[in-house]
């Protein structure tokens with residue numbers, strides 16, 4: 001069957017699922033508009049500040065808007081935060097002290113954080129080298145194991161880290177009910193333990209965010225969901241005021257905190273991106289659902305299934321073969337609006353343990369709210385596809401993938 005015909009057929013069976021995604025986007029869009037209105041966002045907030053950045057009302061208002069949308073006391077939203085890893089690691093390094101216990105509640109965290117923690121190689125500057133005691137609660141059947149988590153909380157446990165998204169693993173993204181029960185369990189064992197969520201890829205996927213589950217601190221990247229494809233760089237941190245202040249003092253210097261940091265003319269794109277984000281995330285989710293449905297139909301293992309509840313925008317397609325993964329990523333790259341003629345290979349990347357291959361023919365370098373696809377070079381050789389500023393782009397890529405991969409288009413392998 002011709003790819004376009006097959007995709008058309010599958011797409012028609014997805015209309016109810018698409019409707020649900022549209023309803024979530026509608027809800028979130030109104031939430032964002034109301035927050036802009038409550039803080040009286042105006043044109044002057046888009047003006048650039050320079051130098052120290054004292055009194056940058058646009059920057060401060062944006063942080064208040066973020067706090068509102070994410071249901072938090074305070075926000076820190078900066079283009080000087082260079083990536084998601086920087087945002088999350090800043091929280092860990094700002095708050096943890098020698099002798100403190102850090103527990104990752106959902107098995108190993110994202111590759112770049114494993115590196116910053118120093119789990120496998122406690123080199124200079126890592127958390128472990130600084131005397132932080134790090135532990136992981138293993139998953140049970142790929143799901144967080146509440147009893148196991150409970151048993152690992154001690155009086156020394158300063159922080160519990162929950163990574164919401166699957167990252168580069170085949171466990172499902174953690175749903176909000178589970179985040180709530182982990183948080184309640186942790187706080188009932190030790191009310192002083194800070195529960196922190198790595199919310200990368202999770203923003204606006206649902207109508208609520210993890211902060212409503214009693215989480216104390218949360219961080220993410222602006223070149224993923226909340227930047228809406230427009231923010232040119234940055235990260236955000238939201239949570240309890242005293243914690244966000246501590247992180248701000250760490251990122252700048254004690255005593256300087258949130259007061260400094262020139263926005264250098266990026267405010268408008270950060271506001272506009274946030275405004276676009278609910279819609280953009282919906283485009284990405286529709287694309288992920290289509291990808292899942294098509295390749296599931298063709299007999300490949302996909303995670304999550306098209307009709308499964310999602311808590312992030314990542315779609316894994318398991319190919320069981322490094323060469324097929326390379327081909328998959330190559331086709332995504334070839335079908336991009338930018339850098340479409342690059343030839344991709346697996347390569348070492350700063351912070352990653354295995355070689356990775358990354359397709360990102362994006363306007364903002366490495367942006368993964370734009371359609372992108374990465375894969376670490378390790379079994380079971382899965383491609384992790386995420387993003388898509390327009391559903392139409394994802395649909396085009398899916399058709400190119402059907403044509404380019406060695407799969408039996410009749411419906412099975």
Ligand SMILES: *Cc1c(COP(=O)(O)O)cnc(C)c1O
Pocket residue numbers: 083084085086110112163164165166167198200201221
């Ligand atoms: C992308 C990601 C990170 C790291 O973000 P970078 O911007 O790539 O540094 C951390 N955790 C998760 C779950 C992610 O998806």
